[in-house]
Amino acid sequence: FVIYSLDGTSAIELEDNSWHIRPLNEFFLFSNDDQRRPLIQPKYIGQSTVRGIPVDQWETCIINRGNLQTFRRTWSFGRKDFVTPLGPIRDLAFPVQAIINSSIMLTNGMRVAQFDEVFNVYSYRPGIIESPEQLAPPKGVFCRYDSGQTLVSLQDAGFTWPDRFSVRVDASSSRETRWHRFHLRYDRGRNGGSKRIRYDYLPNNGEDFESIIHDYGNDLTYIIDRRTGTCKINRGVQYPDVNPTRDPISFFIQNEAKFFDSGNKIWEVNGIRACRGNSIKCSSLVSSIDNFPVIIEPDTGKPTGETWDATNVEYGWSARSIVAQAAAGGDRSFDYPVYLYLKLYRLDDPNNPSTTNIRTEDVEYEFYEMSHELTSNDFDTSICYRSGDLEYLHLGFILKIDQDNIVDGNHLNRRFLEMDVHFNLADKMGIRFSRITDIDIFHENASKDVNVFFTLLGPTPNPESPTLVSENEITAAVARDNLRKAIDGGVFQFSMRLTDNSTTFIQFRALNGSLKDSKQFMSSHAVGDVGTKESYSSGAQAGAVIGGILVGLVAGILIAAVIRIVRKEPMPNIPILPSSFTNPLPNINFYNKKPPTDAKATSDAKATSDAKATSDA
Known part of the structure; x- marks a missing residue:
């Protein structure tokens, strides 16, 4: 860090040559007790009311004679015994507002520019913070020291990937609006000699899910199309260089050795932070990899021969089981990865480094449904x-x-x-x-x-x-x-x-x-109880219905006969059937039930003749 006397947010070097954040009075640039820096003495200017709060006001003036800059700050602090939502103000300062006026002068006394700023303080809480994660640095921040920095390995911190596991991963980047999802299965094998990796995903701009299996022991890659059932077998397990912001899935598989390696002491403990909102508390480690990864030309998809200046890598792990027992002679380790965050940095002009010509990109992987069981x-x-x-x-x-x-x-x-x-x-x-x-x-x-x-x-x-x-x-x-x-x-x-x-x-x-x-x-080798399955044809079912009807009719007749015999009632007269039958069809007319005209006339003539014969007699 560089010491800036007029920057309250910069680090300071203590008497023992260690670096530290500034006290609150120096953070606000309200006063300065360090004799190694320009003296800042506040001046009391009276009382006032700010945002409905009675305040005491102080004024400080800082002059940078090197570049002829002047800074005037008017600080307002809540008056003693004023009741806030946290209780009445006592002996500790309660900042409310700062009005900052700065100007730049020329050597001839002409004012070049003037800047005004109002700095309001809300929800100020003096005392101990609620939780330690409030002091955790932003994601992807790695503090590099020249000497005296204590770095650990993932194994030292209890962040160890198992030899075999299955996990679902959601990947996002600063250049993509959609999520990239894949299911990862990992088997290190015996002594790492037969390592296998499988991931199921939907390729970019594709419609069919694919399963990619890398067999490191046989140096083979299987590409399986799950919809068509086809398979392509390629020699080799190495991935070509890809753009991490455009294809985070392939980038993860390509560099899994860097992400899963737990032995190198390159990680710095960042403390506790809230993950996935505030639902999970994670312990985070961060590291930095120089000249990584390579830069890919967007139009051709080929490496340009250049690399990013550095990539900060941060892990967040959480202990999934509260009642999990610690290993013999050790502490209870973390067994559930929550996220892996990558922050890529590159200076557009390395000869003139500044915050205005730095370019950054973000890639984050979130892990779900971690399982240690594979088949x-x-x-x-x-x-x-x-x-x-x-x-x-x-x-x-x-x-x-x-x-x-x-x-x-x-x-x-x-x-x-x-x-x-x-x-x-x-x-x-x-x-x-x-x-x-x-x-x-x-x-x-x-x-x-x-x-x-x-x-x-x-x-x-x-x-x-x-x-x-x-x-x-x-x-x-x-x-x-x-x-x-x-x-x-x-x-x-x-x-x-x-x-x-x-x-x-x-x-x-x-x-x-x-x-x-x-x-x-x-x-x-058929084993088990013998079962019988019965089935009937449609003709058999119809015959069964007709047979049932006939049986019912015969049974009804027999029952009626038995009742008449018991009651001693005579049986109904049944006409005697003729001994021979003639065809009745010629005498049946299905179209006209009235007798024919000639037949009627013949009958009438015959009746008249018979009547006349009787009369003559």
Whole structure:
């Protein structure tokens, strides 16, 4: 810091050569007791009323003879015993207002410019502050000292990223109006040699979600289109340089090693600050990286060969669980990252540094839904084998357990069980962990059998090979035969301890001859209660309705007959049916029910003739 005698906000150097903020009287430039600086003595000018508050007024005058500047300040302080919302004013000063007049003169006495300013003080509270975060510096402020600065690592402060985790990230920047959201899954692997990173996101100006899987152990990148089910496999895991304000997602993945490294002592403790409004209290650390990142040309998307002068990086972490227990011999560490803030700086004219020619940009990442649990399915690349017509097998076998009702109990960790099965599969087949995926373990209630299904992938893809796979790895068929030998030979077995703090171990052993293709396994190992399913055709349903009606009619007739017999009533007369039938259709006229005219005349003539014969007789 540079000492400015006329700047109350600048730092001061104490007698022990340490730097500190100024006392309140020097901060207001009301008075100055430091003999190393120009003496400032206030002059009492009387009483007045400001904003309805009775005040005592003081005047100070500061003259800078080097550049002929004059500053006159009229300070108003609340009078003693005046009642404020915090109580009556006592012996401590209560600032209300300052009127500042400044002018610049020439050597001949001519006034060049004059500036007036009214400085009002509101909600002044003397005494101890309410919370320490009120003194926290703004985000992204890193104070660099030449010597005597104590820097720590993320691990020293308890800010440690786990070896495997899953987290949802929202990214924003000073150049983008929309949020960039992605889901990050991270697995450091054993000793960091098989690190894998997966992130699901919606690419810029895209419509389809993509999953990007970086396999650092095999130096491969899988790009999966989740809508079409297609996959592209590229050699290498390195990202080209990108603009952090335009593509913060790719920038985060490109520089994850810088952000996740917890061993370097480059961080300064910034104290406690409020996060996400006032809902979370975060402990913050800040660091600065010089000449980072590279500058990208907006039109071409290529590096310009220049870099930002510096980037301040600030972490905010919060302890998620209040009742979490501390590690043995240590303090309770923070386990939930809240934000990662980047402040980029660049001087347009390095030869003339000033606050007027400095350019800044902001990038912030906010973390949600942090989880330390991952499964083999989180880095599943089987869709790339299916879409690329590469070798893969769906297999299943049976595990026998030596105790009943254990698998479905509360004291068997199913996640550890899956990890043990995964480890033994890779060990017995002699293949990489990444070639075993989609593990499904379930227990049949009708027996003590544990069914295990999984997908066995072929050799690791190799984009440069004519066969598109590695020639140094065994095929899926050979790996399956190795597993069959281990199962049939009785060497596929392991034990697990229950989580109820007991010394009980559960023994798991693969059943001899149980390894089969998944379809064959399901058809030959059906377990459970036999169920019967009945179905009827539409004709059968209609026949059932008609049959029911006929049965009802017959039953009704029989009931009526029984009632007549009981009452001794005669049965109704039923006409005797003729022994032969003639076709009645010729005598039926469906269109005219009246008799024909000629038939009526013949009948009348016949009746007249009969009547005449009778009369003659």
